[in-house]
Amino acid sequence: MSGKPTPMMQQYLALKREAGDALLFYRMGDFFELFFEDARVAAGVLDIALTTRGEHDGEPVPMCGVPVHAAEGYLARLIKGGCRVAIAEQTETPDEAKERARREGTPVSKSLVARDIVRFVTAGTLTEEALLEPRRANLLVAVVPLRDSVGLAACDISTGRMELEECPIAALDAALARLGASELLAPDDWPDAPADIIARPRSDFRSEDGEARLKTIHQIATLDGLGDFSRPMLAAAAGLIAYLEHAGRGTLPFLLPPVARGSGAHLAMDAATRASLEILEAQGGGRAGSLIACIDRCATGAGARQLAEDLSAPLADRGAIEARLASVQHFHGDPLLRADVRGVLRQAPDIGRALGRLVAGRGSPRDLSQIRDGLAEARRVRDMLGARPDLPALLADMCEALGGHAALVDHLARALVPSPPTERSQGGFIAADYDHALDSLRETSGNARKAIAALEARYRDGTGTPSLKIKHNKVLGYFIEVPAKHGDKLMAADSGFTHRQTMAGAVRFNSIGLHEEATRIAEAGAHAVAAEEAHFETLVGEVIEAREAIAATAAALARIDVAAALAERAVEGDWARPEMRDEPCLEIVGGRHPVVEAALARSGERFVANDCTLAQANRLWLIGGPNMGGKSTFLRQNALILMLAQAGSYVPANSARVGLADRLFSRVGASDNLARGRSTFMVEMVETAAILSQATERSFVILDEVGRGTSTYDGMALAWAVVEAVHEQLQCRCLFATHYHELSRLAETCDALSLHHVRAREWKGDLVLLHELATGAADRSYGLSVAKLAGVPAPVIKRAKAVLDKLEKGREQTGGLGAGLGDLPLFAVTAQAEEARPDPLREAIERIDVDALSPREALDTLYALQTTARETDA
Ligand SMILES: Nc1ncnc2c1ncn2[C@@H]1O[C@H](COP(=O)(O)OP(=O)(O)OP(=O)(O)O)[C@@H](O)[C@H]1O
Numbered sequence: 001m002s003g004k005p006t007p008m009m010q011q012y013l014a015l016k017r018e019a020g021d022a023l024l025f026y027r028m029g030d031f032f033e034l035f036f037e038d039a040r041v042a043a044g045v046l047d048i049a050l051t052t053r054g055e056h057d058g059e060p061v062p063m064c065g066v067p068v069h070a071a072e073g074y075l076a077r078l079i080k081g082g083c084r085v086a087i088a089e090q091t092e093t094p095d096e097a098k099e100r101a102r103r104e105g106t107p108v109s110k111s112l113v114a115r116d117i118v119r120f121v122t123a124g125t126l127t128e129e130a131l132l133e134p135r136r137a138n139l140l141v142a143v144v145p146l147r148d149s150v151g152l153a154a155c156d157i158s159t160g161r162m163e164l165e166e167c168p169i170a171a172l173d174a175a176l177a178r179l180g181a182s183e184l185l186a187p188d189d190w191p192d193a194p195a196d197i198i199a200r201p202r203s204d205f206r207s208e209d210g211e212a213r214l215k216t217i218h219q220i221a222t223l224d225g226l227g228d229f230s231r232p233m234l235a236a237a238a239g240l241i242a243y244l245e246h247a248g249r250g251t252l253p254f255l256l257p258p259v260a261r262g263s264g265a266h267l268a269m270d271a272a273t274r275a276s277l278e279i280l281e282a283q284g285g286g287r288a289g290s291l292i293a294c295i296d297r298c299a300t301g302a303g304a305r306q307l308a309e310d311l312s313a314p315l316a317d318r319g320a321i322e323a324r325l326a327s328v329q330h331f332h333g334d335p336l337l338r339a340d341v342r343g344v345l346r347q348a349p350d351i352g353r354a355l356g357r358l359v360a361g362r363g364s365p366r367d368l369s370q371i372r373d374g375l376a377e378a379r380r381v382r383d384m385l386g387a388r389p390d391l392p393a394l395l396a397d398m399c400e401a402l403g404g405h406a407a408l409v410d411h412l413a414r415a416l417v418p419s420p421p422t423e424r425s426q427g428g429f430i431a432a433d434y435d436h437a438l439d440s441l442r443e444t445s446g447n448a449r450k451a452i453a454a455l456e457a458r459y460r461d462g463t464g465t466p467s468l469k470i471k472h473n474k475v476l477g478y479f480i481e482v483p484a485k486h487g488d489k490l491m492a493a494d495s496g497f498t499h500r501q502t503m504a505g506a507v508r509f510n511s512i513g514l515h516e517e518a519t520r521i522a523e524a525g526a527h528a529v530a531a532e533e534a535h536f537e538t539l540v541g542e543v544i545e546a547r548e549a550i551a552a553t554a555a556a557l558a559r560i561d562v563a564a565a566l567a568e569r570a571v572e573g574d575w576a577r578p579e580m581r582d583e584p585c586l587e588i589v590g591g592r593h594p595v596v597e598a599a600l601a602r603s604g605e606r607f608v609a610n611d612c613t614l615a616q617a618n619r620l621w622l623i624g625g626p627n628m629g630g631k632s633t634f635l636r637q638n639a640l641i642l643m644l645a646q647a648g649s650y651v652p653a654n655s656a657r658v659g660l661a662d663r664l665f666s667r668v669g670a671s672d673n674l675a676r677g678r679s680t681f682m683v684e685m686v687e688t689a690a691i692l693s694q695a696t697e698r699s700f701v702i703l704d705e706v707g708r709g710t711s712t713y714d715g716m717a718l719a720w721a722v723v724e725a726v727h728e729q730l731q732c733r734c735l736f737a738t739h740y741h742e743l744s745r746l747a748e749t750c751d752a753l754s755l756h757h758v759r760a761r762e763w764k765g766d767l768v769l770l771h772e773l774a775t776g777a778a779d780r781s782y783g784l785s786v787a788k789l790a791g792v793p794a795p796v797i798k799r800a801k802a803v804l805d806k807l808e809k810g811r812e813q814t815g816g817l818g819a820g821l822g823d824l825p826l827f828a829v830t831a832q833a834e835e836a837r838p839d840p841l842r843e844a845i846e847r848i849d850v851d852a853l854s855p856r857e858a859l860d861t862l863y864a865l866q867t868t869a870r871e872t873d874a
Contacts, residue, residue: 024043025086041442151231161551186200269664355373381560395563404549448868586659626786688706705739757773787800
């Protein structure tokens with residue numbers, strides 16, 4: 001039957017309009033219910049039953065629900081499933097709704113409790129411990145284009161950290177790859193916006209609003225003291241804050257003063273480089289097998305988050321890198337200190353996130369105790385570090401930030417029980433002896449409980465019923481219960497008991513004495529809970545007051561944890577402190593790939609360390625050798641060593657001299673690439689184009705079998721041209737792995753290029769891969785031997801060998817693939833020649849005086865140009 005929607009449905013639909021594309025959790029008593037399409041989506045993601053409730057427009061309404069007490073777990077799964085959720089709570093009790101109906105003169109029987117959306121839960125705005133991953137930051141990022149650049153605002157509201165930056169549009173992908181946002185906001189009128197954004201109104205992104213909001217939030221008259229913020233940065237900040245306000249329905253979470261991120265402060269790495277180096281995630285997705293999984297020895301979640309950030313954004317400033325390295329060295333050289341500090345850190349709760357929850361108004365007594373314990377541990381770390389002389393500058397600064405909370409810690413220690421609950425409505429978290437009034441309320445209810453126990457004994461004796469019990473439940477409160485067979489005795493009019501309930505096997509009663517004691521308990525309990533609540537508010541107020549200092553302590557603990565953890569890893573793997581240089585060099589002795597080395601070690605195999613020596617005069621290494629010989633591993637290990645060094649870590653090598661790089665590029669040939677959507681060869685070429693347009697003399701590039709995704713001739717020609725361009729134009733440090741022997745002829749013309757190969761040997765007809773790098777070109781390709789090693793059947797190998805012999809004979813006769821390459825002019829020479837060649841079309845266009853043309857003449861001119869173009873083509 002179709003008809004007017006019920007009042008409840010009207011209320012639901014209005015809230016749903018407000019919720020937009022977020023799923024609406026509609027509170028009904030002890031459940032959050034979802035309806036219509038929301039119900040279908042949620043039931044699918046959560047794998048819960050989809051039912052129906054009533055009708056709308058003549059159709060049954062799909063519905064599913066989750067219990068309120070378990071909502072957090074379901075929310076976590078929905079958010080992981082890519083959903084956003086609007087929570088609509090009841091904002092009055094049924095009694096209040098009836099009262100309102102009476103006041104408004106509407107039928108009381110049909111009164112509907114008011115509901116309102118109190119919060120949007122989205123991936124980027126989480127603070128709940130259960131919804132956050134302890135070892136990963138959770139970033140909300142806003143981007144906005146303004147003139148030729150883009151402003152970015154990033155914040156982790158679980159800790160309040162906020163950063164603003166500006167970058168050219170071309171560098172946006174790299175910046176977003178570095179940040180790895182959980183949620184990305186952008187104005188809705190931006191046609192070239194990155195994929196998967198949440199579109200927000202353009203009016204949210206006004207730079208003047210951003211400036212004004214930041215000033216108000218941090219109660220300052222000017223932002224100058226915080227840093228140099230450009231218009232695009234402030235516009236992005238405006239968009240970010242507007243969204244936070246929307247998600248929190250007017251309440252803003254904890255935000256620390258913004259930090260301006262300088263554009264050249266970091267080693268730039270784009271998304272493809274990060275993916276191919278498997279820094280935070282392995283190629284298959286997930287942390288297992290990634291660099292961070294292999295090196296993270298942090299004792300705390302906050303440390304692990306800081307390490308992930310350090311690896312995502314290695315530094316480009318030598319002083320800052322040396323400062324980090326010095327703190328790692330301090331822990332490296334002092335095993336006892338390292339063990340002590342890490343021992344304490346392991347006990348330290350995540351105070352940054354506890355603080356985030358408290359400031360956002362979602363804190364619990366347990367969060368207060370985490371602040372108490374975390375600050376106390378910070379103090380212990382400070383004492384340990386401070387006791388040693390020669391503290392490096394960075395650690396000394398961190399030490400400074402660890403203290404200064406004595407009064408707060410003392411207050412929290414006196415006020416709270418050792419392990420308070422996460423739920424505060426029942427009380428029980430304020431310690432005894434803290435508040436005498438509270439103590440006496442507790443004593444009253446304690447006494448009443450004793451009195452009830454005494455009553456029970458008295459009633460047993462008085463009625464001669466040893467099985468009589470005084471019990472409690474939520475519905476009846478306290479009551480007296482006897483088995484059914486004894487019920488009659490207590491039913492008598494003069495027994496002093498009043499009947500309340502008859503059950504299958506028992507009868508329940510009340511008595512005046514019990515009622516009095518129960519009332520005493522209830523009153524004292526309610527007062528005690530109210531008193532605890534008041535203390536909670538005061539304590540939270542004190543914590544909020546000190547929020548910036550607490551956040552600084554949390555950040556300092558994380559930084560110390562990272563330094564100690566990197567030292568631990570360095571000792572474990574026998575890593576070395578890199579020597580940082582300004583000139584573009586890379587001199588690695590005994591370098592290893594940490595992830596491959598660890599994987600080999602697990603199966604009892606040994607990793608073969610290799611050297612790499614790049615300098616201005618010898619900056620391009622062409623590396624050949626058999627498949628599986630270790631070329632890719634060698635390329636990546638050197639990129640990782642450079643990246644780790646710039647992140648401030650020791651490196652997996654016997655020694656390393658690392659010239660600072662501005663950008664790092666890593667590209668793998670098409671067949672190694674798992675990218676989808678475009679053809680793999682297309683991806684390879686798009687990425688190669690990016691390198692050729694962006695790398696500078698200070699960059700470090702690794703190219704792994706570029707060109708192998710297409711036909712041999714095309715691939716070799718491309719690889720040839722790319723090597724030449726890298727050598728002649730970019731002039732950056734580069735390792736280039738290839739199977740094309742023919743490329744070795746480039747050594748004749750490119751003087752900063754040298755030839756290398758991974759060694760292999762044939763032993764009694766079988767191939768032995770030595771994984772050892774040697775100078776000179778590879779003698780042959782060993783492709784068939786590797787195929788044999790891989791188990792390709794002998795007849796196939798035999799046939800392939802026959803084909804190969806034929807091909808090789810042909811090559812001898814014709815000069816082979818590389819025939820004719822010898823007299824190829826150099827890339828730079830041809831590029832210049834291209835530039836110098838006259839272009840008649842261009843010249844004709846330049847000669848046109850557009851303003852002087854009539855429409856007819858303009859048309860004629862166009863025809864003439866087209867003719868010229870055709871002639872030139874031919
Ligand atoms: N230095 C090394 N020491 C020991 N084992 C190594 C070393 N380098 C590589 N390996 C082993 O060899 C395997 C193949 O290495 P890698 O992928 O680097 O070879 P490749 O030459 O790039 O091969 P392809 O040309 O087929 O891509 C690795 O998975 C690893 O097990």
